[in-house]
Structures are given as structure tokens and as C-alpha cells.
Amino acid sequence: MIVLVTRRVKAGKEREFEDFLERVRTLAAAHGSRGMTVIPPPNGSGEYAIVYRFADAEQLAAWRFSAARAALIAESYDLAESPPLERDLTGLDGWFARADGLVVRPPPRWKT
Numbered sequence: 713m714i715v716l717v718t719r720r721v722k723a724g725k726e727r728e729f730e731d732f733l734e735r736v737r738t739l740a741a742a743h744g745s746r747g748m749t750v751i752p753p754p755n756g757s758g759e760y761a762i763v764y765r766f767a768d769a770e771q772l773a774a775w776r777f778s779a780a781r782a783a784l785i786a787e788s789y790d791l792a793e794s795p796p797l798e799r800d801l802t803g804l805d806g807w808f809a810r811a812d813g814l815v816v817r818p819p820p821r822w823k824t
Contacts (some may be wrong), residue, residue, distance in 0.1 A: 713772045714801040717762040720793045721753070729791045732784070733762065739780055740764060744771035758793075 721729045737748045744766060751761040766772040775781060785796065806814075 713766045713769055715764045715766075715772065716799045717764070718759055718797045718799055719762070719788075720757075721791060722793055725791045726753075727759075728742045729760065729788070732788050732791060735758075736784055738760075739784060740775060743775040743778060743781075745775065769820065 719729070722780055733748075737745075740748055746765040746767060749763040750763070751763070753759050764772075764775075766775065789795070
């Protein structure tokens with residue numbers, strides 16, 4: 713399972729947000745994450761993209777609904793302009809991203 717999360721960070725809070733992401737990485741790994749990739753904001757836009765990978769839906773759900781994750785997200789509200797936007801990715805759409813940070817819509821299944 714792959715999840716794409718985007719957060720627009722408040723100006724001047726970038727370093728604190730990156731420290732926060734390291735705590736998220738550690739906690740997610742303890743909940744079975746197979747890795748987390750952080751894509752820094754392009755051209756100073758302030759919007760970070762974070763990609764989580766989990767082995768299956770059960771591990772993802774355990775992470776997503778954990779009290780520890782909820783506490784971390786609550787802690788981050790003063791760092792970002794809005795709550796995190798999450799999108800579950802399936803198939804090849806999790807592998808490709810455009811230069812502007814948007815995920816490319818995959819071709820129809822019959823073409824892949």
C-alpha cells in the first residue's frame with residue numbers, strides 16, 4: 713500500500729517541519745512502514761509531498777488509526793497551513809509524479 717500525503721508548511725517553519733518528519737519516519741517504521749520518502753517543496757512553494765509504503769492494508773490501517781500518529785499530527789498543526797491531504801495510491805500511479813508535484817493519472821487497466 714502506498715499513501716501520498718501533502719502538507720503546505722508555513723513560511724519559516726520548514727526546519728521544524730523537517731525535524732517533525734524525522735519523528736514521523738521513526739514512528740511509522742515502528743508501525744510496519746516499509747519506507748517513507750519526502751519530496752521537498754519545489755521552488756519555495758512550501759508544499760511537501762510525503763510517500764509512505766506499507767506491506768498491506770492492515771498495517772496501513774494500524775498506522776492510520778494509531779493514537780501515536782494522531783498525537784503527531786495534532787502536534788504539527790502550528791507548522792502547516794492546513795491538515796494533511798492523504799491519497800491512497802494503487803498500481804503504477806504511485807510510481808510517477810509530474811515536475812509540478814501532481815501525480816500522473818495512470819492509463820486504463822487494459823493498456824497496462
